[in-house]
Structure formats: structure tokens, C-alpha cells
Amino acid sequence: MTQLQFNLDMDFLKDSVLHSNLDTVVKSALVLVLNEFMEKERDKYLQAAAYERSSERLDYRNGYYERELIMSLGKLTLKVPRTRNGEFSTALFEKYARHDQALVLSMIEMVVNGVSTRKVTQIVEQLCGESVSKSLVSSLTQKLDPIINTWASRSLSSTYYPYVFLDAMYIKVREHHQVVSKAVYIATAITEENTREILGLSVDHVESYDSWCRFLQQLKSRGIQSPKLVISDAHQGLQKAIQREFLGTGWQRCNVHFKRNIIEKLPKKGSEDFRIMLKRIFEAVTLEDTRKFKAELMDKYAENQKYEKALNVLDDGFEDTVQYMNFPEGIRVHIRSTNSLERLNQEVRRRERVIRIFPNTQSAFRLIGAVLMHYQENDYSNRKSLTK
Missing domain, CATH: 3.30.420 (Nucleotidyltransferase; domain 5)
Structure with a gap:
């Protein structure tokens, strides 16, 4: 395992703690540690320390380049060592990739759960002290594409x-x-x-x-x-x-939509008894009772022109709307309408409105x-x- 050995100016550090923002001190100390960690990694890769003559040397130092690492306490700017042949690669960013990944996943989850990209950028800035662009948030969500495509095309056989x-x-x-x-x-x-x-x-x-x-x-x-x-x-x-x-x-017409279609054709006043009889039709336990209650409703209002349109809708769509009665009683309440799918659509709408x-x-x-x-x-x- 790579050993880290470096010296800190304790007087300087104490003064910084007393007179500076503690977050700044922690970030500075962490930058120092991580930079030193990468320096030791390069020494190990080269099999030679700085200015050391060695027959086992694999390559030579070639300066540094800057790279940012976003963590929970903010953005760190690190000096990443390079070698001439370019084959050296630090394990530091792989080691801390889970921090970046956690941030990315959190941002994606916020978007999926109905938080606008503008609000996401504000939240990230509050958490990390760094702002992110709306375009970055949008580009991160594209990481979902292969996952969504795999799920949407999975086998159903x-x-x-x-x-x-x-x-x-x-x-x-x-x-x-x-x-x-x-x-x-x-x-x-x-x-x-x-x-x-x-x-x-x-x-x-x-x-x-x-x-x-x-x-x-x-x-x-x-x-x-x-x-x-x-x-x-x-x-x-x-x-x-x-x-x-x-x-x-078989095809089952949504029970809820069907009753709504009938009610829309009713007179605005004086239709309470009709509504009660209509409700009784779809609360019947057997298909025979359902048809019986429907026939009673049709007979009672057959001569009343105010109910002609509602009765026509009922008569035309009745059989398609009672198909669920041909299945076991325990499942009927779950298959007589598309209410479960409507609730799912509402979840989609909640995000779509944003x-x-x-x-x-x-x-x-x-x-x-x-x-x-x-x-x-x-x-x-x-x-x-x-x-x-």
C-alpha cells in the first residue's frame, strides 16, 4: 500500500483555523493530502523518486495538469502528475468516483421525481458550494437512456x-x-x-x-x-x-368512463333517481342482476325524452362495460376500469407539468x-x- 509522508506547518494551520472559514481549511488540507497521494503513486509507477538515478526507472516526470473533483464539501482543484509516455494513471479518481456517482444519481433522481432543472442547480450549489448548468443536468439525465431502453424492450415471454x-x-x-x-x-x-x-x-x-x-x-x-x-x-x-x-x-370498456359518458347526457336537475338506479346496475353481484337492473332503468325512463340520450349511451355500451362480470369475483373490482392506469398517468403528469x-x-x-x-x-x- 502507498505510504504518505509529508510535513504540515502546524503554526500556519492553527492560524488558518482561528482566522479563516473552517470549510476552506478542510478543503485546503484535503487538496494537500490528495496531491501528495498522487505524487507517491507516480513515484511508485516510475520506481524512482525525484532526481533519483535508478536502473529500474520506467519513465520520467512531465509536470502536472489540473483536474476538478466535486465532493460533498465542494469542488477541489487538484494537480494530477503526468509522465512523458502518458501511461501513468492515478487511481484517486476511481477511488472517489462513488462520490461523483452519488452526486450524479442524486441529481438524476431529483429530475425524475419532479424537481425542475433550475431547482436542481440551486440545490447542488447549496450542498456543494458550486453551481452546475441546466445543460449539465440535462446531459446527465441522458445516462438513463441505456437503462430505460433495456427496460422498455425487455422480454415479456x-x-x-x-x-x-x-x-x-x-x-x-x-x-x-x-x-x-x-x-x-x-x-x-x-x-x-x-x-x-x-x-x-x-x-x-x-x-x-x-x-x-x-x-x-x-x-x-x-x-x-x-x-x-x-x-x-x-x-x-x-x-x-x-x-x-x-x-x-375480450374487451372491457372502462366502467368509470362509461358512467361519466351517461351522466353527461342527463338533465342537470331532477336526475337523482336515475343516478341511483344507474349506480345499482354496476354494484350488482351477478351478471343476471346487472342486466335485470339495467332493463328496469330502461323501462322506467323509456317514455321520458329528457333521458333519451343517456339511455342510448347506456344501451349501446352496456355489454362492453360488463365484461368484467365474466371473471372471478375477487378480481372484478380491479379489472372493471382503468383507474389504476389513470393514477399512473397522474404520476407522469406531475413531472410533465414541471x-x-x-x-x-x-x-x-x-x-x-x-x-x-x-x-x-x-x-x-x-x-x-x-x-x-
């Missing part, structure tokens, strides 16, 4: 997902010097063990049949098998894509992917079976 949830949300992205709207497609699922998992995401143009087909084909290419049921809203392009890409799969406009599509994919990975690891992975 080893697990069967009987229930898959699909939804799209819109974000703003700069493209060709313009701000455009882009759709973010997100898929989640419930496994045979009744645990939740986030399957993946994609950023594409406006929500359409073709774009949904591409997203489902991407999931299939990663090994996903046709599920028993897909739960989503009533977007026609999505419905057609599900029928094409997942043959034999950014407002993504600089490009890749930055949107990176950030949203990081949020989804974080949610998977910290929320879904720690939950027990949904039916236990």
Missing part, C-alpha cells in the same frame, strides 16, 4: 398477463422548431399471480388505429401472449387494433420511462396479490 390495461395521454414536444402534441401509449397488466406490472410505453403521433397497432405489435414482439381481457376507454382506433392484434381477446414542453421525443421517452420504472420498483413490486 416468461409471464402470462391475463388482464392488460391500455391508455394514451398527450404531451407537448418541440419538433422542427414547432411545439407539437404527441401521444404517450402506456400498457400495464395483472399477472396470473394477481400482481401488477408496467409492460411498456411508446411516444408516437396522434392517437390512431395505426399507432395503436404499432404499439401492440411492439408488445407482441417482446413475447406477450393474447390476454383474456383488455381494459381501455372507447377509442375506436384502439378497439379495432385490439381486435386485429389480439385474436380471441417541464411543460419536452425539447424532443427522446427526452420525453427518457423521463416518462424513468417515472414508470420508479413506480414499478417502488409501488407495484412491493404490493402483495390483489385478491389476498
Whole structure:
């Protein structure tokens, strides 16, 4: 092990402690120690001390260059020794790389958790006494790219997902010097063990049949098998894509969205009894009771023109909205709506509102992917079976 031997001017050090900022003294002392450490490393590499004649000498000294090392107490400017052949390399920066890495990871985590780049720079300055540029923070987040890409393209063939949830949300992205709207497609699922998992995401143009087909084909290419049921809203392009890409799969229209669509068609006043009967339909325990309560509601208000539009919506979408009743009772509450996916979208929105406009599509994919990975690891992975 390299031994350090150097002398400190104790009188000077005492005076510095008494009359100077203690942080400055500590930083100066640390610079001295680290510089001496690297000097001894070079001596060991050369197998000769300064001005020493030795037949075992491997190379010659060639001055120094400056390099900065950011640590928790601030930025240190060190004198790194060089040799003529350039093959000498100090182990110091590898030794302290974990400090740099911890700082980088902390900055990335702040960004992912909804802290703006401007606030990140302020926090780093308070912690380390040094400012960092917004562009540096942005460039550091690019370190996430290989991690996000690996996660988003991982194989899904080893697990069967009987229930898959699909939804799209819109974000703003700069493209060709313009701000455009882009759709973010997100898929989640419930496994045979009744645990939740986030399957993946994609950023594409406006929500359409073709774009949904591409997203489902991407999931299939990663090994996903046709599920028993897909739960989503009533977007026609999505419905057609599900029928094409997942043959034999049932479709469950989101229960919450469906009831909202019906209520929007109701008169603003005097519809309390209708709402109560509507609620009873979707609280029924059996499919037979569900259909019975629906028929009673239709009969009661059939002659009232004020409820004609609401009844038409109910009648047209009813069967698609009660598909969850064909599955075990314990899982029904979890598959009748896209509420779980809506909550996930809210986590994405919380960060997206800070950014407002993504600089490009890749930055949107990176950030949203990081949020989804974080949610998977910290929320879904720690939950027990949904039916236990």
C-alpha cells in the first residue's frame, strides 16, 4: 500500500483555523493530502523518486495538469502528475468516483421525481458550494437512456398477463422548431399471480388505429401472449387494433368512463333517481342482476325524452362495460376500469407539468420511462396479490 509522508506547518494551520472559514481549511488540507497521494503513486509507477538515478526507472516526470473533483464539501482543484509516455494513471479518481456517482444519481433522481432543472442547480450549489448548468443536468439525465431502453424492450415471454390495461395521454414536444402534441401509449397488466406490472410505453403521433397497432405489435414482439381481457376507454382506433392484434381477446370498456359518458347526457336537475338506479346496475353481484337492473332503468325512463340520450349511451355500451362480470369475483373490482392506469398517468403528469414542453421525443421517452420504472420498483413490486 502507498505510504504518505509529508510535513504540515502546524503554526500556519492553527492560524488558518482561528482566522479563516473552517470549510476552506478542510478543503485546503484535503487538496494537500490528495496531491501528495498522487505524487507517491507516480513515484511508485516510475520506481524512482525525484532526481533519483535508478536502473529500474520506467519513465520520467512531465509536470502536472489540473483536474476538478466535486465532493460533498465542494469542488477541489487538484494537480494530477503526468509522465512523458502518458501511461501513468492515478487511481484517486476511481477511488472517489462513488462520490461523483452519488452526486450524479442524486441529481438524476431529483429530475425524475419532479424537481425542475433550475431547482436542481440551486440545490447542488447549496450542498456543494458550486453551481452546475441546466445543460449539465440535462446531459446527465441522458445516462438513463441505456437503462430505460433495456427496460422498455425487455422480454415479456416468461409471464402470462391475463388482464392488460391500455391508455394514451398527450404531451407537448418541440419538433422542427414547432411545439407539437404527441401521444404517450402506456400498457400495464395483472399477472396470473394477481400482481401488477408496467409492460411498456411508446411516444408516437396522434392517437390512431395505426399507432395503436404499432404499439401492440411492439408488445407482441417482446413475447406477450393474447390476454383474456383488455381494459381501455372507447377509442375506436384502439378497439379495432385490439381486435386485429389480439385474436380471441375480450374487451372491457372502462366502467368509470362509461358512467361519466351517461351522466353527461342527463338533465342537470331532477336526475337523482336515475343516478341511483344507474349506480345499482354496476354494484350488482351477478351478471343476471346487472342486466335485470339495467332493463328496469330502461323501462322506467323509456317514455321520458329528457333521458333519451343517456339511455342510448347506456344501451349501446352496456355489454362492453360488463365484461368484467365474466371473471372471478375477487378480481372484478380491479379489472372493471382503468383507474389504476389513470393514477399512473397522474404520476407522469406531475413531472410533465414541471417541464411543460419536452425539447424532443427522446427526452420525453427518457423521463416518462424513468417515472414508470420508479413506480414499478417502488409501488407495484412491493404490493402483495390483489385478491389476498
